[in-house]
Amino acid sequence: xxxxxxxxxxxxxxxxxxxxxxxxxxxxxxxxxxxxxxxxxxxxxxxxxxxxxxxxxxxxxxxxxxxxxxxxxxxxxxxxxxxxxxxxxxxxxxxxxxxxxxxxxxxxxxxxxxxxxxxxxxxxxxxxxxxxxxxxxxxxxxxxxxxxxxxxxxxxxxxxxxxxxxxxxxxxxxxxxxxxxxxxxxxxxxxxxxxxxxxxxxxxxxxxxxxxxxxxxxxxxxxxxxxxxxxxxxxxxxxxxxxxxxxxxxxxxxxxxxxxxxxxxxxxxxxxxxxxxxxxxxxxxxxxxxxxxxxxxxxxxxxxxxxxxxxxxx
Amino acid sequence: xxxxxxxxxxxxxxxxxxxxxxxxxxxxxxxxxxxxxxxxxxxxxxxxxxxxxxxxxxxxxxxxxxxxxxxxxxxxxxxxxxxxxxxxxxxxxxxxxxxxxxxxxxxxxxxxxxxxxxxxxxxxxxxxxxxxxxxxxxxxxxxxxxxxxxxxxxxxxxxxxxxxxxxxxxxxxxxxxxxxxxxxxxxxxxxxxxxxxxxxxxxxxxxxxxxxxxxxxxxxxxxxxxxxxxxxxxxxxxxxxxxxxxxxxxxxxxxxxxxxxxxx
Numbered sequence: 001x002x003x004x005x006x007x008x009x010x011x012x013x014x015x016x017x018x019x020x021x022x023x024x025x026x027x028x029x030x031x032x033x034x035x036x037x038x039x040x041x042x043x044x045x046x047x048x049x050x051x052x053x054x055x056x057x058x059x060x061x062x063x064x065x066x067x068x069x070x071x072x073x074x075x076x077x078x079x080x081x082x083x084x085x086x087x088x089x090x091x092x093x094x095x096x097x098x099x100x101x102x103x104x105x106x107x108x109x110x111x112x113x114x115x116x117x118x119x120x121x122x123x124x125x126x127x128x129x130x131x132x133x134x135x136x137x138x139x140x141x142x143x144x145x146x147x148x149x150x151x152x153x154x155x156x157x158x159x160x161x162x163x164x165x166x167x168x169x170x171x172x173x174x175x176x177x178x179x180x181x182x183x184x185x186x187x188x189x190x191x192x193x194x195x196x197x198x199x200x201x202x203x204x205x206x207x208x209x210x211x212x213x214x215x216x217x218x219x220x221x222x223x224x225x226x227x228x229x230x231x232x233x234x235x236x237x238x239x240x241x242x243x244x245x246x247x248x249x250x251x252x253x254x255x256x257x258x259x260x261x262x263x264x265x266x267x268x269x270x271x272x273x274x275x276x277x278x279x280x281x282x283x284x285x286x287x288x289x290x291x292x293x294x295x296x297x298x299x300x301x302x303x304x305x306x307x308x309x310x311x312x313x314x
Numbered sequence: 315x316x317x318x319x320x321x322x323x324x325x326x327x328x329x330x331x332x333x334x335x336x337x338x339x340x341x342x343x344x345x346x347x348x349x350x351x352x353x354x355x356x357x358x359x360x361x362x363x364x365x366x367x368x369x370x371x372x373x374x375x376x377x378x379x380x381x382x383x384x385x386x387x388x389x390x391x392x393x394x395x396x397x398x399x400x401x402x403x404x405x406x407x408x409x410x411x412x413x414x415x416x417x418x419x420x421x422x423x424x425x426x427x428x429x430x431x432x433x434x435x436x437x438x439x440x441x442x443x444x445x446x447x448x449x450x451x452x453x454x455x456x457x458x459x460x461x462x463x464x465x466x467x468x469x470x471x472x473x474x475x476x477x478x479x480x481x482x483x484x485x486x487x488x489x490x491x492x493x494x495x496x497x498x499x500x501x502x503x504x505x506x507x508x509x510x511x512x513x514x515x516x517x518x519x520x521x522x523x524x525x526x527x528x529x530x531x532x533x534x535x536x537x538x539x540x541x542x543x544x545x546x547x548x549x550x551x552x553x554x555x556x557x558x559x560x561x562x563x564x565x566x567x568x569x570x571x572x573x574x575x576x577x578x
Contacts, residue, residue, distance in 0.1 A: 078423075
């Protein structure tokens with residue numbers, strides 16, 4: 001559905017994207033994950049034919065974003081980070097405007113359907129200026145799906161919402177994901193975990209990791225860490241744990257010890273045996289699940305300070 | 315041959331039968347939105363109010379003095395006033411058109427719609443011109459009043475209206491151009507007024523300019539093409555071409571500026 005090859009984008013001399021490549025299959029929900037300024041918005045703006053790439057080839061539904069720009073715009077529904085709304089218009093008037101721009105047939109019926117879907121039917125006649133942030137976000141979503149696009153591109157759809165609204169929008173995106181191809185950017189990692197089939201982690205204009213949330217976690221968890229809690233110890237627990245084969249590192253945590261081992265599955269019986277043989281009680285022995293947060297920090301921590309700010313919304 | 319064309323026409327009809335199926339009409343949608351906006355915008359009401367008030371005052375004063383001095387009626391006085399007022403009115407009406415879209419981020423919406431950049435610009439321009447045309451239609455009350463109390467030269471009045479209408483189109487296009495330059499409405503307005511003043515004064519400044527520049531300055535004078543021809547009952551193709559060229563040129567540059575936003 002979407003193919004990106006060696007996509008490069010320069011703003012002046014600054015390389016916002018340094019040759020990224022990926023594909024998105026029909027029906028997939030793909031999350032772009034990355035800190036601000038990583039190149040997420042730039043990638044999306046190129047995908048939506050808002051601006052042309054400096055180099056590389058991007059096709060959406062078989063159309064090139066430069067040569068087939070109009071066709072690309074037709075198959076894409078896009079919600080930019082700052083939701084593009086006209087405060088003086090009513091919700092209905094706004095959607096009517098967008099629907100006419102897009103040449104949606106039977107506009108009024110379609111607007112009703114879409115408003116129902118985002119749960120804004122009863123606010124159809126409200127002026128947009130009087131809506132809460134969460135409602136505006138939903139109107140923005142309604143705008144993006146008004147023409148039932150094959151591809152939906154959502155730039156940080158949950159930013160600035162309160163926790164309940166965040167849940168609602170995520171729910172909505174998951175629902176839409178059943179019959180749309182969705183690319184959706186976020187810097188909240190749990191969000192990507194919950195909503196996406198696949199995650200691309202972008203940093204400094206490059207893809208630093210790619211895979212299902214589960215996959216990514218497994219991959220980076222190799223030789224992961226264990227938490228061990230020992231009760232009633234009358235000796236040096238840390239020293240004992242260190243002696244267990246394949247254990248690389250032991251650090252004492254609040255109530256126990258965190259162990260890094262080369263093989264976090266095979267080492268568990270050895271630890272249990274060692275503790276019991278010493279005559280102590282083993283209260284807890286569990287793997288520490290690495291969240292995407294950890295993965296993310298590990299992948300992108302290298303040169304945090306040099307991060308360039310993302311180009312501001314104009 | 316005829317049969318063939320008939321058939322192709324028919325198939326075309328069939329494919330176009332469902333209402334607006336797959337035929338985005340951006341120009342029309344934007345035109346409607348902008349024209350509609352003028353009827354909810356305080357600035358637009360202010361422009362209409364000021365235009366009608368000032369031209370009304372001028373009209374009644376002029377009429378009174380002409381009656382007093384037994385002078386022949388002149389239906390073009392209000393239009394002379396109107397074209398002068400356009401220096402301020404056109405930027406007022408157009409300053410928000412693109413500046414606000416840029417500032418609010420809605421330009422990103424428009425630029426990712428299946429609509430040509432030129433249609434966005436043209437739709438906005440036509441919306442503004444249509445609104446101003448409505449004001450000018452209301453101003454037709456003056457020649458009717460004049461005709462009811464005397465027998466003015468209708469020919470001159472008609473050409474003057476045509477001229478003033480073309481003038482307003484050019485002025486609005488120039489205002490729109492400056493709305494594309496900046497995202498600050500006020501700055502756009504000021505630049506628009508400044509540009510209009512320069513174009514207005516070009517003829518007056520001409521004698522002071524170096525001789526080789528004089529004909530050029532006289533030619534670009536936006537006022538000269540009105541007051542010395544349309545306002546005297548003359549429709550000169552050069553003057554029509556001047557205003558059309560001003561409109562087309564300003565709209566073309568505006569489109570280029572909008573396009574350039576994609577490259578930043």
